[in-house]
Amino acid sequence: MKKLFVLAAVALVATSAHAGEMKWSGAADWRYDQTKYDDQIGTTSSTSATQNSQQTVKQHEIKASLGVNGGWENVEYGIGLRTQTATNNAYVNMSSTDLAVGIDQAFVKYSHDFSVLDLAATLGRQKNVFAYEGSSQLLFSNDDRFNGLGWNFKLGSFGLNAAQYVLGSDGTGTNSKVTTTNSVAANLSMLYGFQPYMNWRFTDEIDAFLGIGYYSWNNLSNATGNTGNGGFDDTTYNSNATAASTLAIGSLHQWQFTTNVNLPYSLAFGGEYITNKAGNYVKSGVQGAKVGDNSAWTAGLSYGKVKKAHDWSLSYYYASKGIDSVLSSYSNVLFPADNKGHIIEAKYNLADNFHIGAEFLMLKAKSNMNGAGTLYTASGTSNSQQEKSSYWEVNAGVAF
DSSP: OHHHHHHHHHHHHHHTTTSSOOEEEEEEEEEEEEEEEEOSOOOOOSSOTTOOSEEEEEEEEEEEEEEEEEEETTEEEEEEEEEOSBTTBOOEETTOSSOOEEEEEEEEEEEEEOSSOEEEEEEEEEEOOSOOOTTTOSSSOTTOEEEEEEEEEEETTEEEEEEEEEEEEOSOOSSOSEEOTTOOEEOEEEEEEEEEEEEEEOSSSOEEEEEEEEEEEEOOTTSOOEEHHHHOOGGGTOTTSOOOOEEEOSOEEEEEEEEEEEOSTTEEEEEEEEEESOOOOEETTBOOSOOSOOEEEEEEEEEOOOOSTTOEEEEEEEEEEOTTTSOGGGSOTTSOSSEEEEEEEEEEEEETTEEEEEEEEEEEESSOBOTTSSBOOSSSGGGGOOOEEEEEEEEEEEEO
16 A cells, blocks of 8 residues: 555656646545444344344544646646545545555546637546535435546536446446456446536525436446345344345436525525436346336435535435435445435534534335345244434544
């Protein structure tokens, strides 16, 4: 890990002689969090006194990032590293013997103002170009980074975001993009998306945004599937529980409607609705009928924005995420698919670059699916199994 940081620093310094002004940025955050799971069975395991219908997990986690941006006229570049445990999660557990480090950004961006049209094209590893509701993070996580090509067009109050992102390789199929040594064909897993949007300004204090997106996720047969029962397997701590069903995804074809309205008195309303029209959720890789809810939605209200010292904000959102609506591996890691519930978040800036905060989630599973991919209807202790979970955290961080 140390060698990776050293090589990155040397490369960045070496390019400074040929590039324009360079701007370094970084951040470091810590959080203490606690999650309580309750499988609703209410029966203690007969095999172990430590296994029961409830489990509490406590942990300290950290995340950090360091990067530099620079460029020339109409061209910008960015290079950076960060901690990460998954595509949608930059936090790592402090008990790890060696913290996982990955590439945060590595992109080249071209932008041009054609007087009536603003154009930007970004190539490489980059932040998501699409607009989405960032509190509940139903469709995408704020920690997501994508590899590929992103486009932004803006014409007055109208605009268009579009992208072609490479997600990996699914290792199956006949349309060969990559061939392994044993001649097994592999397809590239891709995300194609476009999102026209419009901004309205009604007064100095009231403005609104509306975006309508379409996203096609292709060749995802080896992607991590969503898990029933709220994304949790109760059998890890209760032998009386029935294993939740893990369902594989072949593809997703989603429509997204997202809006944000800034109101007087520093208030803002946010909302989003997502529906997956593919409807091809399959259990354990076996094709079958659609078995899950294919829609997700959220709505909420927030107060304030945290920009400088002594700013504070508070938000409340309610969200519902169907098991067949989004990919858990690219959305909010704290709110897996197949859940519904409440999200409350508070932030306060002690100084311009030093913040503290807290977050609370109270969730309940939607599908109540067992290992057979069906509802719990059989008699026995697992009949009432439907996961409830509560999560809270306190956090602090600095940035420059």
